[in-house]
Amino acid sequence: MTLTKESVLEALRKTALPGGGDAIGRNLVHALAVESGVVRFVLEGAPEAELLAMRPVLEGAVRALDGVKSLSVVIPAGPSKAPGGGVKIGGHAKPQDGPLPVPGVAHVIAVGSGKGGVGKSTVASNLAVALARAGKRVGLLDADLYGPSQPRMMGATEKPASPDGQTILPVRAHGVVLMSLGLMLREDEAVIWRGPMLMGALQQMLGQVKWDHFGPLDVLVIDLPPGTGDIQLSLCQKTVLDGAVIVSTPQDIALLDAKKALDMFAKLKMPVLGLIENMSTYVCPNCGHEAHLFGHGGVETEAARLGLPFLGALPLALEVREAGDAGRPVALGEGAAAEAYAGIARKLIEAGVA
Numbered sequence: 001m002t003l004t005k006e007s008v009l010e011a012l013r014k015t016a017l018p019g020g021g022d023a024i025g026r027n028l029v030h031a032l033a034v035e036s037g038v039v040r041f042v043l044e045g046a047p048e049a050e051l052l053a054m055r056p057v058l059e060g061a062v063r064a065l066d067g068v069k070s071l072s073v074v075i076p077a078g079p080s081k082a083p084g085g086g087v088k089i090g091g092h093a094k095p096q097d098g099p100l101p102v103p104g105v106a107h108v109i110a111v112g113s114g115k116g117g118v119g120k121s122t123v124a125s126n127l128a129v130a131l132a133r134a135g136k137r138v139g140l141l142d143a144d145l146y147g148p149s150q151p152r153m154m155g156a157t158e159k160p161a162s163p164d165g166q167t168i169l170p171v172r173a174h175g176v177v178l179m180s181l182g183l184m185l186r187e188d189e190a191v192i193w194r195g196p197m198l199m200g201a202l203q204q205m206l207g208q209v210k211w212d213h214f215g216p217l218d219v220l221v222i223d224l225p226p227g228t229g230d231i232q233l234s235l236c237q238k239t240v241l242d243g244a245v246i247v248s249t250p251q252d253i254a255l256l257d258a259k260k261a262l263d264m265f266a267k268l269k270m271p272v273l274g275l276i277e278n279m280s281t282y283v284c285p286n287c288g289h290e291a292h293l294f295g296h297g298g299v300e301t302e303a304a305r306l307g308l309p310f311l312g313a314l315p316l317a318l319e320v321r322e323a324g325d326a327g328r329p330v331a332l333g334e335g336a337a338a339e340a341y342a343g344i345a346r347k348l349i350e351a352g353v354a
């Protein structure tokens, strides 16, 4: 008999589960795909411990079929528990009418980029620090839920507490109030959530986190995931934001991606507060020679063409990377990069959005 979706379903239906019933009758098998002997499905819909116990039984039943070359049964990660209080992060977002303000926060700025790796998270952490240095009370939300990097960049390891199982208390690092899913996960733990779980987590991070735990905030900086996906969409539709700043490298290709991000914010009627060119001039620490590894000035030209504010150019510098890796953003110190960040912070304050 050739291996088909139906034959796999039939085998699963005939297999009794340790907890009783069968996986098809209990609607636990999702996204079943059978192609050239490769079988894949997602096991979901019961407590994780139960799913883990039934997985080998189901794998055994499928492997016993003729023609199975490989098999992958994925159990998606369940909601994460915040240590210290039992609040669960992730899960389906609650219905919500229209965009809501973030309680305890006067202004909200999202930091976005058209593609990954252009330094968006670096800019978000340094901007938060620079705004704090300029005298503002600042929060930083790591909304890059698949790749939360703010705990490392801000040098934060403290777990957020939840005294009542509902409210989540943010932590503080370098004078900035911080919340990141990364603070609730092990460093090597991956987030394997589907869209709705991510939306739920984002909603919780905005609504359940007590952003004014250390006092009301002047501005919340949100580090978005790269690109133009669900999280950006959901954030713009569900939260009252002052607007977004877009980070790009000077390369054309990055700019092309940045244009997609600009287009997305335009479609969502989200004001773009300005563009930032990251990895602009490289100054050799040995001889002082200036080089433009990724080109130079492209972002400023694009901002002028679009009639958008150009907020500043940030140097490509080893100290920026090292400071990020060490958890002490470069904007905390002195030098060209710190000055550039102070300038961007000043422009945002002058524009009345921070």
Ligand SMILES: Nc1ncnc2c1ncn2[C@@H]1O[C@H](COP(=O)(O)OP(=O)(O)OP(=O)(O)O)[C@@H](O)[C@H]1O
Pocket (backbone or CB within 6 Å): 113, 115, 116, 117, 118, 119, 120, 121, 122, 123, 144, 147, 149, 225, 226, 278, 279, 280, 314, 315, 316, 317, 318, 320, 321, 322, 324, 325
């Ligand atoms: N101006 C800079 N000079 C030197 N290194 C930089 C600079 N900006 C960012 N980096 C380094 O580049 C790497 C990528 O930066 P970062 O994680 O901030 O990018 P990202 O756009 O947020 O990426 P992702 O979208 O994948 O999260 C990091 O190692 C960071 O330290």
